[in-house]
Amino acid sequence: xxxxxxxxxxxxxxxxxxxxxxxxxxxxxxxxxxxxxxxxxxxxxxxxxxxxxxxxxxxxxxxxxxxxxxxxxxxxxxxxxxxxxxxxxxxxxxxxxxxxxxxxxxxxxxxxxxxxxxxxxxxxxxxxxxxxxxxxxxxxxxxxxxxxxxxxxxxxxxxxxxxxxxxxxxxxxxxxxxxxxxxxxxxxxxxxxxxxxxxxxxxxxxxxxxxxxxxxxxxxxxxxxxxxxxxxxxxxxxxxxxxxxxxxxxxxxxxxxxxxxxxxxxxxxxxxxxxxxxxxxxxxxxxxxxxxxxxxxxxxxxxxxxxxxxxxxxxxxxxxxxxxxxxxxxxxxxxxxxxxxxxxxxxxxxxxxxxxxxxxxxxxxxxxxxxxxxxxxxxxxxxxxxxxxxxxxxxxxxxxxxxxxxxxxxxxxxxxxxxxxxxxxxxxxxxxxxxxxxxxxxxxxxxxxxxxxxxxxxxxxxxxxxxxxxxxxxxxxxxxxxxxxxxxxxxxxxxxxxxxxxxxxxxxxxxxxxxxxxxxxxxxxxxxxxxxxxxxxxxxxxxxxxxxxxxxxxxxxxxxxxxxxxxxxxxxxxxxxx
Amino acid sequence: xxxxxxxxxxxxxxxxxxxxxxxxxxxxxxxxxxxxxxxxxxxxxxxxxxxxxxxxxxxxxxxxxxxxxxxxxxxxxxxxxxxxxxxxxxxxxxxxxxxxxxxxxxxxxxxxxxxxxxxxxxxxxxxxxxxxxxxxxxxxxxxxxxxxxxxxxxxxxxxxxxxxxxx
Numbered sequence: 001x002x003x004x005x006x007x008x009x010x011x012x013x014x015x016x017x018x019x020x021x022x023x024x025x026x027x028x029x030x031x032x033x034x035x036x037x038x039x040x041x042x043x044x045x046x047x048x049x050x051x052x053x054x055x056x057x058x059x060x061x062x063x064x065x066x067x068x069x070x071x072x073x074x075x076x077x078x079x080x081x082x083x084x085x086x087x088x089x090x091x092x093x094x095x096x097x098x099x100x101x102x103x104x105x106x107x108x109x110x111x112x113x114x115x116x117x118x119x120x121x122x123x124x125x126x127x128x129x130x131x132x133x134x135x136x137x138x139x140x141x142x143x144x145x146x147x148x149x150x151x152x153x154x155x156x157x158x159x160x161x162x163x164x165x166x167x168x169x170x171x172x173x174x175x176x177x178x179x180x181x182x183x184x185x186x187x188x189x190x191x192x193x194x195x196x197x198x199x200x201x202x203x204x205x206x207x208x209x210x211x212x213x214x215x216x217x218x219x220x221x222x223x224x225x226x227x228x229x230x231x232x233x234x235x236x237x238x239x240x241x242x243x244x245x246x247x248x249x250x251x252x253x254x255x256x257x258x259x260x261x262x263x264x265x266x267x268x269x270x271x272x273x274x275x276x277x278x279x280x281x282x283x284x285x286x287x288x289x290x291x292x293x294x295x296x297x298x299x300x301x302x303x304x305x306x307x308x309x310x311x312x313x314x315x316x317x318x319x320x321x322x323x324x325x326x327x328x329x330x331x332x333x334x335x336x337x338x339x340x341x342x343x344x345x346x347x348x349x350x351x352x353x354x355x356x357x358x359x360x361x362x363x364x365x366x367x368x369x370x371x372x373x374x375x376x377x378x379x380x381x382x383x384x385x386x387x388x389x390x391x392x393x394x395x396x397x398x399x400x401x402x403x404x405x406x407x408x409x410x411x412x413x414x415x416x417x418x419x420x421x422x423x424x425x426x427x428x429x430x431x432x433x434x435x436x437x438x439x440x441x442x443x444x445x446x447x448x449x450x451x452x453x454x455x456x457x458x459x460x461x462x463x464x465x466x467x468x469x470x471x472x473x474x475x476x477x478x479x480x481x482x483x484x485x486x487x488x489x490x491x492x493x494x495x496x497x498x499x500x501x502x503x504x505x506x507x508x509x510x511x512x513x514x515x516x517x518x519x520x521x522x523x524x525x526x527x528x529x530x531x532x533x534x535x536x537x538x539x540x541x542x543x544x545x546x547x548x549x550x551x552x553x554x555x556x557x558x559x560x561x562x563x564x565x566x567x568x569x570x571x572x573x574x575x576x577x578x
Numbered sequence: 579x580x581x582x583x584x585x586x587x588x589x590x591x592x593x594x595x596x597x598x599x600x601x602x603x604x605x606x607x608x609x610x611x612x613x614x615x616x617x618x619x620x621x622x623x624x625x626x627x628x629x630x631x632x633x634x635x636x637x638x639x640x641x642x643x644x645x646x647x648x649x650x651x652x653x654x655x656x657x658x659x660x661x662x663x664x665x666x667x668x669x670x671x672x673x674x675x676x677x678x679x680x681x682x683x684x685x686x687x688x689x690x691x692x693x694x695x696x697x698x699x700x701x702x703x704x705x706x707x708x709x710x711x712x713x714x715x716x717x718x719x720x721x722x723x724x725x726x727x728x729x730x731x732x733x734x735x736x737x738x739x740x741x742x743x744x745x
Contacts, residue, residue, distance in 0.1 A: 119594065123597060124601060128647075148648060302646070304642040304645075304646050306642075307635065307638060308639060
């Protein structure tokens with residue numbers, strides 16, 4: 001029997017195991033939406049307020065589960081609104097299939113209404129993309145999109161489908177199984193043997209891992225490997241949650257705003273074993289080979305990441321789980337008592353520095369950002385410091401998925417929030433997309449049914465608060481913590497340190513009442529300026545079945561510390577500011 | 579500038595593939611000296627020949643990024659001693675009685691051909707390695723080059739080594 005292209009899309013999505021799609025309808029996907037209506041008991045569509053929110057939601061769905069997220073948008077502006085979400089997924093290696101409608105084939109190239117070359121636009125931010133001009137190729141193209149998205153290093157794939165392809169008829173036979181990814185590549189035995197030799201000879205080994213450990217499901221293997229070689233571990237932002245943050249070997253995120261102990265341990269080590277990580281400039285500091293004292297082993301599933309940003313003395317392409325299993329088996333139990341003692345010292349040093357910085361920050365009077373001629377700027381009576389906020393929220397939460405937006409709050413959360421299991425921390429790392437949070441939270445809940453804690457700032461929340469409407473409709477139990485400092489804090493911090501305090505356009509000074517805003521959307525909210533208020537609000541929020549906004553007053557000159565200036569070495573790390 | 583490399587890239591013969599390959603170079607900040615593309619004996623595949631300058635590190639990065647592209651089937655660096663490398667030049671030179679004979683001599687020595695002749699202009703065709711083409715252009719420059727175009731490099735390995743086209 002012949003069915004329409006639109007129906008083929010829906011049937012293929014279901015065949016690929018997709019239970020939820022996120023999207024926003026429009027003229028060139030109306031046929032597809034008609035079929036989604038018919039199939040609504042088999043596949044759920046979550047309507048967002050904006051296509052970007054839908055893309056982040058599909059991304060959050062994928063990050064929270066490892067499954068491929070699916071987002072649908074119409075042609076033209078619908079498609080271009082996806083671009084930031086697709087790029088976000090691309091930079092963080094998230095499997096995503098984006099489906100866009102386009103004008104009928106006969107109108108392509110004529111600058112028709114809502115026509116845009118979305119394949120051209122998204123070429124640099126997708127693993128691959130397709131335009132399907134023949135309905136006979138539609139089902140296999142969508143299958144291939146899933147295959148590419150989840151093979152090897154995952155990533156987004158876009159499929160653009162002109163309207164006439166959606167209405168054209170074609171025979172269709174559903175496959176019994178979702179497509180199987182391309183076979184994994186496994187690390188070369190000889191290289192692993194050389195790696196094992198380097199590890200055996202090391203006195204001060206240090207493990208630096210990234211998101212590849214999470215997507216490669218290698219958390220357990222990583223912990224066993226670390227025990228076997230007696231090494232401490234640090235990670236990139238994307239690696240967070242791969243191992244429990246309270247694990248005795250875990251020193252925390254390293255890099256620009258990472259923990260002192262992990263950055264220092266890396267600098268003092270004689271061998272760094274980098275696993276599923278790509279040495280982003282934010283996590284790596286000085287990348288020059290000459291500036292380092294350690295040798296480097298780099299293992300990654302993506303061959304193109306090897307020798308790309310840093311020189312590795314030994315690089316191996318392959319699945320991380322397999323490589324770790326084999327490496328662990330090759331090495332006898334190692335002992336590095338001196339190095340372990342040094343790590344204890346570094347941890348103690350970090351604790352001292354953090355406590356001094358916290359005490360200094362807490363003793364300081366708050367600063368109100370001022371705008372010339374503004375007389376309506378009443379100081380808040382008290383303010384909360386970021387770590388106190390995080391501690392209170394995490395104490396009140398029962399194993400939620402933690403989502404962040406982008407900015408200072410993101411770094412504080414990454415440094416401080418206790419995480420227990422993989423995929424419990426979702427954050428836009430590579431692209432650093434402000435406005436990621438609310439959409440991702442909706443998607444993560446839709447995928448897991450779990451409670452979500454979203455940390456955001458007043459700046460980032462302003463970029464995504466339209467999706468509060470979606471969270472209300474979806475009854476998303478998301479506790480939204482706004483670290484409200486009235487400024488774009490991350491940029492302000494840079495302006496303070498490197499731009500002579502020229503606060504060019506980083507002072508928001510808005511009059512937004514976030515509690516009333518939440519209520520206007522049909523959500524609940526509370527404003528907090530003290531720990532006691534926050535404790536009560538958190539209690540209320542975690543008992544609430546829907547989005548709950550907690551507006552926390554934070555000083556505009558709270559800094560994210562430590563700070564390793566871009567390209568800087570460990571000696572240049574700033575842990576305290578006068 | 580570094581060494582010159584010539585790479586052959588076997589790609590699926592589908593729309594957009596040239597954008598994907600050239601876009602990768604642009605996006606990653608690699609420079610292309612010349613790029614040629616054409617169908618192969620299998621209609622499903624095109625072969626792209628790219629020459630660029632760089633060090634070994636850049637070359638490796640380019641190869642790895644190319645291999646990641648879904649439409650790219652095979653990439654190979656062509657060893658310049660073990661390969662035949664050719665480029666085609668069409669050049670239009672002013673035709674004037676004063677030095678027509680000089681042009682003819684140059685054409686003969688370089689084994690070029692005159693493929694169009696008019697009272698005011700000559701079009702010469704020349705095939706060879708890039709250095710030969712460069713030399714010919716220098717030689718006829720004084721006579722007045724009206725316009726020219728060169729194809730960029732195409733290359734095949736000597737002997738029976740081939741890129742593995744999937745039939």
